[in-house]
Amino acid sequence: MVFDLQPHLKGELIELRPLAPEDWDELFAVASDSLIWEQHPERDRYKEDVFRIFFKDALESGGAFVVIDTKSRQMIGSTRFYGYDPEKSEIEIGWTFLARKYWGGRCNAEMKRLLLNHAFKFVESVVFFVGEENVRSQKAMEKVGAIKAGTATRTYGNHPPTPNVKYVISKGAKLRVDD
Secondary structure, X not given: XXXXXXXXXXXXXXXXXXXXXXXXXXXXXXXXXXXXXXXXOOOOOOOHHHHHHHHHHHHHHOOEEEEEEOOOOXXXXXXXEEEEEOOOOEEEEEEEEXXXXXXXXXXXXXXXXXXXXXXXXXXOEEEEEEEOOOHHHHHHHHHOOOEEEEEEEEOOOXXXXXXXXXXXXXXXXXXXXXX
């Protein structure tokens, strides 16, 4: 069975659909909030020229989504499947951001549940990389039940390589993505 990297996934609170070129204006409107990126290794991603690189890479990845609030129908963020490795039976979920209005609520948990349920049809483990200084996202990963599995160096945009914490969720693990 071939891993569909851009399915249309729908939950009660959010919907994930494949990113399209015409999503630029609405997604950049969300991403232009500098506070979203204050702990991220690429702290200037709220700037148009920096976000253009992120957006182009997202389109080219073949695994990027926009996140839509099912009630308001507004675009509230983005996420991505990346680095599918059938031999290791793993895939990465990352490049995730949500409008601040949706932080700390049930949307991130539902998004992870939708993505993980889809991924576990094809792989045994899902990995996540979070900037070493991005404590907010590390806490979010731990909240959904991800396990720290070491560190890695990642490059974001035109920035120098940055230390990241690697998290893993294995198929069959007890998840806390329904609270």
